[in-house]
Amino acid sequence: xxxxxxxxxxxxxxxxxxxxxxxxxxxxxxxxVIFLLxxxxxxxxxxGPWRLFADDGWFPADTAAAGQFSIVALLxxxxxVAFGATVLAAPLAIASAVFCRFVAPPRIGQLFRRMLEVLxxxxxxxxxxxxxxxxxxxxNRWQPPGASVLAGALVLGLxxxxxxxxxxxxxxxxxxxxxxxxxxxLGLSRWRTALQVALPAARGGVVTGIxxxxxxxxxxxxxxLMVCGNxxxxxxxxxxxVRTLTANIALEMAYAYGDxxxxxxxxxxxxxxxxIALVLVAELGRGANARRTAHG
Amino acid sequence: xxxxxxxGVCWLAAGIxxxxxxxxxxxxxxxxxxxxxxxxxxxxxxxxxxxxxxxPVIVSTSLILxxxxxVSLPLGLATAIVLSEADDERWFGRLVRRSLDVLxxxxxxxxxxxxxxxxxxxxxxxxSILSGGLTLACMVLPILIRSIEQGLRAVxxxxxxxxxxLGMQRWRTxxxxxxxxxxxxxxxxxxLGIGRAAAETAALLFTSGYVARMPDSLLDSGRSLSVHIFxxxxxxxxxxxxxxAAALVLIVALAVVNLTAISLSERLLSSRINPA
Amino acid sequence: xxxxxTPIRSxxxxxxxxxxxxxxxxxxxxYGALCAVRGxxxxxxxxxxxxxxxxSGCGKTSVLSxxxxxxxxxxxxxxxxxxxxxxxDVLWPAYDPVALRRRVGKVFQKPNPFPLSIARxxxxxxxxxxxxxxxxxxxxxxxxxxxxxxxxxxxxxxxxPAQQLSGGQQQRLCIARALxxxxxxxxxxxxxxxxxxxxxxxxxGLIEELRGDYTVVVVTHNLQQARRIADHLAVFWTSxxxxxxxxxxxxxxxxxxxxQAITAAYLDGRxx
Numbered sequence: 001x002x003x004x005x006x007x008x009x010x011x012x013x014x015x016x017x018x019x020x021x022x023x024x025x026x027x028x029x030x031x032x033v034i035f036l037l038x039x040x041x042x043x044x045x046x047x048g049p050w051r052l053f054a055d056d057g058w059f060p061a062d063t064a065a066a067g068q069f070s071i072v073a074l075l076x077x078x079x080x081v082a083f084g085a086t087v088l089a090a091p092l093a094i095a096s097a098v099f100c101r102f103v104a105p106p107r108i109g110q111l112f113r114r115m116l117e118v119l120x121x122x123x124x125x126x127x128x129x130x131x132x133x134x135x136x137x138x139x140n141r142w143q144p145p146g147a148s149v150l151a152g153a154l155v156l157g158l159x160x161x162x163x164x165x166x167x168x169x170x171x172x173x174x175x176x177x178x179x180x181x182x183x184x185x186l187g188l189s190r191w192r193t194a195l196q197v198a199l200p201a202a203r204g205g206v207v208t209g210i211x212x213x214x215x216x217x218x219x220x221x222x223x224x225l226m227v228c229g230n231x232x233x234x235x236x237x238x239x240x241x242v243r244t245l246t247a248n249i250a251l252e253m254a255y256a257y258g259d260x261x262x263x264x265x266x267x268x269x270x271x272x273x274x275x276i277a278l279v280l281v282a283e284l285g286r287g288a289n290a291r292r293t294a295h296g
Numbered sequence: 297x298x299x300x301x302x303x304g305v306c307w308l309a310a311g312i313x314x315x316x317x318x319x320x321x322x323x324x325x326x327x328x329x330x331x332x333x334x335x336x337x338x339x340x341x342x343x344x345x346x347x348x349x350x351x352p353v354i355v356s357t358s359l360i361l362x363x364x365x366x367v368s369l370p371l372g373l374a375t376a377i378v379l380s381e382a383d384d385e386r387w388f389g390r391l392v393r394r395s396l397d398v399l400x401x402x403x404x405x406x407x408x409x410x411x412x413x414x415x416x417x418x419x420x421x422x423x424s425i426l427s428g429g430l431t432l433a434c435m436v437l438p439i440l441i442r443s444i445e446q447g448l449r450a451v452x453x454x455x456x457x458x459x460x461x462l463g464m465q466r467w468r469t470x471x472x473x474x475x476x477x478x479x480x481x482x483x484x485x486x487x488l489g490i491g492r493a494a495a496e497t498a499a500l501l502f503t504s505g506y507v508a509r510m511p512d513s514l515l516d517s518g519r520s521l522s523v524h525i526f527x528x529x530x531x532x533x534x535x536x537x538x539x540x541a542a543a544l545v546l547i548v549a550l551a552v553v554n555l556t557a558i559s560l561s562e563r564l565l566s567s568r569i570n571p572a
Numbered sequence: 573x574x575x576x577x578t579p580i581r582s583x584x585x586x587x588x589x590x591x592x593x594x595x596x597x598x599x600x601x602x603y604g605a606l607c608a609v610r611g612x613x614x615x616x617x618x619x620x621x622x623x624x625x626x627x628s629g630c631g632k633t634s635v636l637s638x639x640x641x642x643x644x645x646x647x648x649x650x651x652x653x654x655x656x657x658x659x660x661d662v663l664w665p666a667y668d669p670v671a672l673r674r675r676v677g678k679v680f681q682k683p684n685p686f687p688l689s690i691a692r693x694x695x696x697x698x699x700x701x702x703x704x705x706x707x708x709x710x711x712x713x714x715x716x717x718x719x720x721x722x723x724x725x726x727x728x729x730x731x732x733p734a735q736q737l738s739g740g741q742q743q744r745l746c747i748a749r750a751l752x753x754x755x756x757x758x759x760x761x762x763x764x765x766x767x768x769x770x771x772x773x774x775x776x777g778l779i780e781e782l783r784g785d786y787t788v789v790v791v792t793h794n795l796q797q798a799r800r801i802a803d804h805l806a807v808f809w810t811s812x813x814x815x816x817x818x819x820x821x822x823x824x825x826x827x828x829x830x831x832q833a834i835t836a837a838y839l840d841g842r843x844x
Contacts, residue, residue, distance in 0.1 A: 014467040019388075021374030025441065026392040028434055029399045032406065035413045095309030103306040112310060119317050121550060123495030125522045126543045129529045130320050133536060158316050165313075191302035212401070219403025221498035222522075226530055246405045246498070253412070253502050268409040272402055279401035283394070454684035458746070460645055461680075462697040462753060463673035472696050477687045 036272065039265035043069070046259060052266070058232050058248075060260040069263055071270065076234040077149075077242035081224055082217035084153025084238065085160055090210050092157075093164035094199075097206075100165075101172045102194040113169065120162035128226035131155035136227055143239040147229030150238040155223045160213035167212065171205020172198055211282040215275045221246040245271050321547075328544030331537060337545070341508040341519075345528045345538050350545065352510040356425060356518025357494065360504055363429025363514065364493050368437050369486065375437075376444035376485075377470065400438035407435045408499040416503060423517040428504025435499055436489040443488055447481010448474060480561035487557035491550055497522040521546045590617040593757055593787035594639060599653035600814075601634040601643060608634040609815035612653070614806055616757075621779065621788045623798040623823065626808030627838070631815025632791045635808075636759050639789065640676035641669045657757070674701060677750035678759040682766045683742035685734035685749070690726055693734050693745060694752050701753060716752045720744040720778055740771025747778060751786075758782065760790040764797065776801060795839065799827055807835045 046064030047055075055070035096116070100109040131151055140146025175198050183193040199206070221244075229241020230251060243251075249264050249271075256264055339349030375392065382389025411431025421427040451474055459469040475482070497520070505517035506527060519527070525542045528535030593616050600610035609631025616622045624632045634643070641662060643649040655662045662672050686693050694713045703709050713730075717723040722744050726732070734745055743763060750758055760779065764772035780801050782788050792798050798805065802823040807830075809818045819826060819835045830836040 009465075011466040014470070018374045018378050021371050022378035022388075022392050025371060025375040025437055026395040028437065029395045029402070031414075032399070032402060032410045032434075035410050035418075036406070039409070039413050092309045092313055095306050096313050098302070099306035099310040103303050104310070112314070115314065115317060118551070118554075119313075121491050121495065121554065122320070123497070123522055123525075123546060123550070125495075125497040125525050125529075126324065126547060127320070129525055129539055129543055130323060132529055134319075134323055158320070161313060189299050191298040194302060215401050219401070219405070221403065221405040222526060226526070246403060249405050249409065250498060250501055253409070265409055265413070268406045272406050275401045275403060276398050279398050283397060452684070454680060454682060455686060457642060457645060457680065458684045458686065458749075461640065461642055461673055461678035462700070462749065463670045464697060464700045465670065468696065468700045472692075473686050473688070 033269070033272065036265055036269040040262055040269050043259045043262035043266055052270075060252075060256070060263045064259040067259060067263070071245065071267055073232045073234050074243060074245045074248050074267065077228070077232075078218055078244040078246070080149045080235055080238075080242060081152040081156060081228060081244055082214055084149055085156035085217045086210065086214050088153055088157035089161040089164055089213060093161045093209070093213070094168055094206060096161070096165040097168035097172055098194050098199070100169050102190060102198070113166070116162040116165050116169075119158075120166065122159075124159060124220055125222045125226075127155050127159050128223035131223060131227035139239070145229060145241060147227055147241050148239045149228065149235050149242055151227040152224045152242070152244075153238070155227050156217045156220060159220065159223060160216050163216055164206075164209040164213040167209030168202065168206045171202035171209070174205070175201045208282045211278055215278040215282070218278070219246065219271065219275050221250050225250050324540060324543050324547060327537070328540035328542075331541040332544060336541060340510065341524075344532045345508070345524065345535055346532060350521070350524060350542060352508055353519050353521055353524045353542075354545075356504070356511055357520045357522075359425045359511065359514065359518060360429045360432065360500070360520055361490060361493055363426055364432040364436065365486065365489065367430060368433035368440055368489060371433075372437055372440035372444055372485070372489075373482070376441045376448060379441065379445045380448035396438040396441055400442075402435075403498075404435060404496055405498040407431055408502055410434070411499060411503040421515065423503065423505035423507070424515045425504055425511055425518040426514045428500045428518070428520070429514075431499050431503045432493040432496060435496065436492050439492055440485045440489040443485030444478070444482050447478040447485065450481060451477045483557055483561050487553055490553055494520075494546065494550060494553075495522060496520075497526050521549075590620065592616060593618040593657065594789070595656045596635075596639075597654040597656070599635065599638065599651070599655060601631065601638055602650040602652075603646070604648045607814040609808070612817045614817060615804075615820060616787060616789055617804050618787050619784055620803035621783050621790060621801050622804040622806060623802035624789065624791045624806045624808060625793070625795065625798050625838075626815070627810065628793075629815070630808040630810045632808050633761055634815070636678075636761055636789065636791050638663075639757075639759055640673045640678055642673075642678065644669055674753050675755050676757040676759060677753060677755035679743070679747050679750050679761070679763045681762045683739060683746050685737070685742050685745050687733065687735055689731045690734045690737070690745060691730035693749055697749060697753055712752055716748045719751060719781075720748040721774070722748060738771065740767050740774055743767060743771070743775055744778065747775070755786070757787045757789065760788065762791050762793060765793060795841070798823070807832075807838065809834055809838075 043064055047069055051069050052071050055068040057068050057070050058073060059068040061067040096112070100113055104112060131154070135151050135154055136146040138146075139148060139151055179197060179201060180193060183197040188197065224244050225247040228244065228247065230243040230247055231241040232243045232248075233240065235242045245267050249268060252260070253264055336349040337354065338351045340351055341353065342348030379389055379392060382392075408431065411427055411434070415421045415427040415430050416423065455473060455477065456469070459473055500520050500523050504520060504523075506519050506523060507517035508519045508524070511518040521542055525539050525546065528539035528542065594614070595616070596612055596614045599612040599614065601608045612635055614635065624636065626632055637643045637646075638651045639655060643651050651663055653663070657676070660667065686696065688696070691713060694716065695709055698709045698712060703712070714723060717726065722741060725741065726737070734742065737745060747763070763779070764775050767775060776797060779788060779790060783803070790801070804821070805823040805826045806820040807818050807826070808815055819830065819832045826835065827839060830839060
């Protein structure tokens with residue numbers, strides 16, 4: 001826009017101030033990464049990135065020379081729980097979204113969606129607490145000790161289900177009405193329309209939902225901390241306890257110092273990079289989908 | 297045949313989800329309801345939470361939320377205004393948006409680490425309500441910005457054109473016309489932010505800390521309701537009953553905030569609807 | 573109504589060419605790679621009603637928007653050529669669009685009152701222009717509401733949300749809002765087309781009452797309306813890929829004996 005006046009007018013100040021705030025908001029992400037790097041620096045200097053995978057285990061003593069810093073078991077714990085949660089939640093979530101759009105009477109669909117929104121807002125510590133006092137004893141009776149990958153996957157699955165279902169639902173809603181009418185005009189039955197026309201058309205949104213669900217599962221701390229048992233090991237079955245990257249930080253930050261604390265920041269950095277990668281993949285998928293629908 | 301199968305599978309899935317939801321909620325309500333009374337809400341915490349009430353915890357939680365909103369709201373509002381007027385083809389708007397999308401995915405425990413390093417250590421605030429509130433402010437910023445921006449974008453372009461055609465200054469257009477028109481969106485954003493912040497635990501563990509005393513100032517450590525639930529459930533033997541009570545209080549508080557926001561924003565919207 | 577119109581027309585036709593309020597030279601509006609209108613050298617006489625007519629998509633609205641640089645708000649829009657108002661080119665980059673828009677008001681096709689009270693709709697622009705005295709603002713608000721014939725209808729409920737008014741009342745409020753800043757020129761983009769016939773008639777009468785006090789440029793699709801209210805006429809057409817100005821002059825002369833075959837056909841309703 002062309003210069004309106006050379007004097008210092010309120011509009012200029014406003015525009016400048018607003019842009020400054022926006023720039024700060026954008027810079028926050030970089031600040032987070034920088035501060036993690038600064039704190040992780042000492043241990044990264046001492047052991048280098050490779051020992052994160054090559055060491056014998058996670059025994060972070062107070063000096064880098066004496067400690068062992070393998071995060072393989074923690075990664076395996078995070079991966080196992082997140083994978084289990086996704087496998088449980090994704091089919092249920094997609095079926096729930098189809099239920100809302102194609103199967104349920106409108107009022108029940110509306111009610112169900114409202115329920116999913118409420119469920120999405122339930123604090124993770126409440127999920128964790130419920131898992132701890134209800135699910136873990138149940139599993140314990142069947143396959144001790146109860147606090148396990150399975151408990152974590154069940155609780156996390158219930159937690160990420162609303163995320164996936166709501167995103168899938170809105171993706172299904174954005175399938176053009178004309179596409180659905182065309183399918184109906186061809187005499188396709190409702191289930192063919194839903195499964196072979198609407199879901200493929202909404203694929204991008206559904207996949208984005210699943211990826212964001214996985215990101216949420218990997219990043220979740222409280223629920224897994226409360227139900228997974230927190231033993232550092234690569235699990236041999238779903239009934240074994242594990243410790244995730246996130247739970248590890250929450251457990252050890254309280255007493256860690258020196259290189260140990262630095263190592264915890266390093267795992268925080270790993271976690272962040274992992275989630276950033278997932279979010280970017282989801283964004284790419286959404287972008288590609290948007291382009292496809294724009295041209296379609 | 298196929299139609300029936302699909303319907304059956306979907307009803308089953310919805311039933312499982314609704315069942316899980318009912319189980320979770322029912323369990324909390326059944327076990328928590330009996331212990332909640334006025335004294336519980338007002339009394340100080342006693343015997344590591346096994347006795348007494350949650351008065352100081354409620355005060356600390358409120359203070360953390362106040363700190364969080366008083367920082368994140370102005371910042372979020374300003375950023376949302378810039379984004380709502382940004383041309384998506386330009387690099388600045390795109391950069392801010394992409395960066396916020398990623399920030400929204402950063403795990404809350406990482407925000408906890410960040411808050412501990414920045415507010416606790418670098419700024420010397422230690423374990424304090426201020427540290428916790430500021431950490432949460434960073435965390436809720438993306439969600440706040442997204443809904444405020446949607447509210448601003450929902451204001452018809454005609455209104456902006458009318459203001460421009462009158463030669464109105466940008467700041468007055470914004471303050472007197474656009475923001476009032478976008479109020480429902482702003483409100484929804486604030487409520488979502490409060491909901492997210494009040495539900496948060498991991499980011500507060502090493503920022504606002506565990507201290508359950510009544511805080512004297514924002515520089516004191518203060519235990520939030522969510523941290524209280526966590527502590528009772530995992531660290532206090534015999535803390536379970538009281539954890540149920542605290543969980544119920546938190547859920548009810550979140551529900552009240554949400555419902556108020558929905559009805560408020562619906563009322564605000566309906567008063568603006570053009571009958572013609 | 574006709575009898576009051578005709579004398580003015582004849583005066584215009586007989587006297588020397590009137591002074592021009594707006595003059596464009598080789599004006600063109602592009603949206604991205606698309607050219608909406610080009611080669612427009614429009615002449616708008618002072619204190620008369622100039623009607624811009626022509627079929628859809630011939631760039632009438634684009635030209636109107638460019639006259640007070642509202643095209644600045646449209647992403648990707650480019651305006652080239654010259655727009656002279658008082659001898660200054662308003663497209664010159666250093667020309668202050670805010671000051672321009674206070675002198676050149678605009679009324680839109682769809683009534684667009686702010687979602688605020690009736691009084692506040694008029695109060696805000698005055699405040700923004702720096703009228704500090706509340707009594708003065710109240711006086712000007714009343715005067716302008718009387719001018720658009722709305723005062724008796726809304727005097728008792730100035731605090732009512734403007735969007736609860738009827739469509740015609742909203743449009744008159746929008747005209748009042750444009751007039752309250754006392755502009756010299758008023759641009760109107762099909763101001764009656766979103767209204768029912770009765771409200772449309774009221775607004776049309778109002779436009780005629782502005783003649784002599786304001787320079788009015790009104791885009792209209794309605795040939796009868798143009799015939800009723802216009803002193804001066806500009807006919808736009810689409811030639812090839814872009815809109816252009818085919819003919820302009822005193823309205824009576826063009827309606828009676830158009831120089832261009834296209835104009836003649838259009839005015840007769842023989843095409844489109």
